Amino acid sequence: xxxxxxxxxxxxxxxxxxxxxxxxxxxxxxxTLSIVDARLEDHGANDFNLSGIADxxxxxxxxxxxxxxMTKAVSEQAVxxxxxxxxxxxxxxxxxxxxxxxxxxxxxxxxxxxRAVNSEVKVVYCGTRAQYGAxxxxxxxxxxxxxxxxxYGVDKLAGELYHFLYQKICGLRAVSLRVNNTYxxxxxxxxxxxxxxxxxxxxxxxGKEISVFGDGNQQRDLNYVDDVVxxxxxxxxxxxxxxxxxxxxxxxxxxxxxLVAKLIQxxxxxxxxxxxxxxxxxxxETGDFVADIRKAQKILGWEPKVSLDDGLKKTVEFYxxxxxHYF
Ligand SMILES: NC(=O)c1ccc[n+]([C@@H]2O[C@H](COP(=O)([O-])OP(=O)(O)OC[C@H]3O[C@@H](n4cnc5c(N)ncnc54)[C@H](O)[C@@H]3O)[C@@H](O)[C@H]2O)c1
Numbered sequence: 001x002x003x004x005x006x007x008x009x010x011x012x013x014x015x016x017x018x019x020x021x022x023x024x025x026x027x028x029x030x031x032t033l034s035i036v037d038a039r040l041e042d043h044g045a046n047d048f049n050l051s052g053i054a055d056x057x058x059x060x061x062x063x064x065x066x067x068x069x070m071t072k073a074v075s076e077q078a079v080x081x082x083x084x085x086x087x088x089x090x091x092x093x094x095x096x097x098x099x100x101x102x103x104x105x106x107x108x109x110x111x112x113x114x115r116a117v118n119s120e121v122k123v124v125y126c127g128t129r130a131q132y133g134a135x136x137x138x139x140x141x142x143x144x145x146x147x148x149x150x151x152y153g154v155d156k157l158a159g160e161l162y163h164f165l166y167q168k169i170c171g172l173r174a175v176s177l178r179v180n181n182t183y184x185x186x187x188x189x190x191x192x193x194x195x196x197x198x199x200x201x202x203x204x205x206x207g208k209e210i211s212v213f214g215d216g217n218q219q220r221d222l223n224y225v226d227d228v229v230x231x232x233x234x235x236x237x238x239x240x241x242x243x244x245x246x247x248x249x250x251x252x253x254x255x256x257x258x259l260v261a262k263l264i265q266x267x268x269x270x271x272x273x274x275x276x277x278x279x280x281x282x283x284x285e286t287g288d289f290v291a292d293i294r295k296a297q298k299i300l301g302w303e304p305k306v307s308l309d310d311g312l313k314k315t316v317e318f319y320x321x322x323x324x325h326y327f
Contacts, residue, residue, distance in 0.1 A: 138288050184311060187225075238300055
């Protein structure tokens with residue numbers, strides 16, 4: 001994308017799954033790229049994620065909650081992709097303080113740093129479908145009431161609202177992408193606390209049995225990570241996106257159990273069985289979720305281009321080749 005050539009761009013959370021895939025695209029587009037990441041325990045930070053571009057990126061280990069580090073990091077940037085977060089729904093319900101500290105207070109630290117030294121910078125915030133909770137209707141458009149059913153969803157919603165508030169306070173040019181379930185290369189594959197579709201692929205690749213909670217008939221709407229990266233690039237570029245939130249979603253919804261069957265098909269191994277919902281998972285199950293993506297199509301000019309079949313083939317190929325860095 002020509003827009004990014006020679007531009008100073010910062011990714012916060014750039015060693016993780018979405019952030020590092022975005023980093024590869026930005027280096028290819030000629031951006032002068034910096035990454036800040038705290039390497040949060042149990043999350044996706046992985047040096048191998050920058051393999052092939054590490055010498056073209058400046059990486060600083062710092063936390064979004066660190067005022068001095070954020071003030072230094074945001075200065076003179078043209079675009080900031082704010083992707084760092086505590087990402088586990090389950091953990092947010094067991095131990096809410098870390099989620100709250102990173103996903104709300106940390107966001108304020110970052111926004112205050114922008115107000116102090118770069119008040120009109122373009123910031124693309126990584127929101128989530130979890131902001132809608134168990135949606136009041138599907139397909140879910142951006143007018144659907146946001147009634148999160150876990151601490152993570154409440155905190156991510158607050159983070160988004162803070163971004164739009166700073167637009168009013170200091171002219172920050174904020175955009176939010178409400179990211180849907182995303183799969184693909186460079187995800188952590190060590191546990192199922194978040195990004196479960198990725199971890200289940202590991203189980204299938206290892207020939208193990210996958211537990212499907214309940215009947216597994218809830219609808220899911222997945223994106224291959226390259227499509228999500230494209231949405232971030234477009235949101236960072238387009239002026240029409242400022243002040244707007246956009247839902248992301250895939251080409252065709254499918255049920256969770258159909259997804260599991262596809263993981264097993266493309267892995268060429270594994271099996272599944274139905275088990276009762278564990279109580280902690282039942283509390284945070286959203287039911288059917290299908291996004292209405294017409295706003296992103298119209299304003300960002302974005303389309304999910306990678307079919308689930310093609311995306312899964314690429315994902316299986318990646319982890320077969322590089323599993324020693326992820327499993
Ligand atoms: N992957 C998905 O399916 C999905 C869906 C919806 C929303 N999201 C959102 O996408 C974002 C990225 O998720 P991901 O899947 O890439 O996860 P990830 O764990 O792979 O990446 C998150 C990165 O942020 C870093 N980080 C966490 N806390 C930090 C802090 N306090 N300061 C600095 N860095 C910190 C981590 O070290 C990690 O490298 C999150 O904000 C998440 O809420 C992801």
